[in-house]
């Protein structure tokens with residue numbers, strides 16, 4: 001890491017105060033500007049640096065998780081302008097249907113079940129607890145990765161309780177970790193424009209920090225390639241880094257490129273280029289260096305070939321098998337819904353890297369040498 005960049009990140013790590021102080025700090029703006037100058041303006045150097053940091057931190061191993069998505073409903077009270085999933089089919093899975101999907105997942109060898117859905121009117125803590133119990137009825141061992149910070153807030157509001165109590169109930173019912181989705185981009189002005197009903201930046205960090213303090217790890221995400229710019233992206237990554245220094249609760253960072261089909265925002269903006277996607281991966285590897293080791297290239301968002309290219313731009317993980325994928329598919333992703341273990345192994349080997357199956361928390365389960 002060049003001295004200047006390393007010093008800038010150290011300034012952030014050592015500055016007094018919490019992530020909430022940083023959000024309000026004027027110095028934050030200045031810091032993001034300096035990091036921007038040191039990365040994006042030299043794209044080829046940035047890609048090279050990110051690749052060498054990846055090699056130093058993670059070696060040649062490329063991981064993936066064998067998991068299944070269960071999107072239990074597409075009914076949603078929100079109207080995010082980038083969303084193509086909301087009310088696209090108008091369904092709620094019954095407990096039997098959820099159970100069947102979880103059984104299929106276990107039969108395939110999934111170690112993780114990921115539950116996420118729209119914000120169904122009136123869905124309260126009890127509703128979400130019953131989903132967790134349905135999964136636990138099928139398997140005591142499978143890792144349950146479930147409910148975005150927005151879903152947690154929605155449940156707590158509908159039950160008239162605080163977020164902490166909702167999370168405690170979820171943990172008691174079997175929740176192991178949470179997706180750090182609903183992060184979109186950490187800029188309240190942009191959020192008002194693209195997802196006005198969604199929780200604010202401060203609220204997102206409150207929910208995630210509470211989860212981390214209760215021993216519920218989360219992923220960290222960023223949706224980019226719409227109306228934001230590089231400065232907002234870097235500020236987003238810096239806030240993630242700051243909370244990680246405080247809690248160590250993030251398992252990975254997942255840059256999610258905006259998919260523009262079948263949504264309102266897509267009428268105005270068409271997403272960014274593949275080269276810019278690679279640069280986002282590279283900048284996140286650099287900005288999060290020493291804080292978050294795992295940078296994921298999502299094959300369902302990028303497509304398999306760009307995800308392979310991202311392995312040379314700082315990424316060390318390709319996400320999960322998924323088995324079904326409704327959210328990106330609705331927004332025009334044509335990458336498919338299910339990438340089998342043997343396909344992961346093959347596509348990683350073609351990059352001259354070592355494939356390894358991991359669990360949700362990045363423990364290596366098997367290496368395919």
Ligand code: SF4
Nearest residue numbers: 076078080083086118
């Ligand atoms: S992104 Fe999520 S919260 Fe927003 S409208 Fe779609 S389903 Fe609802």
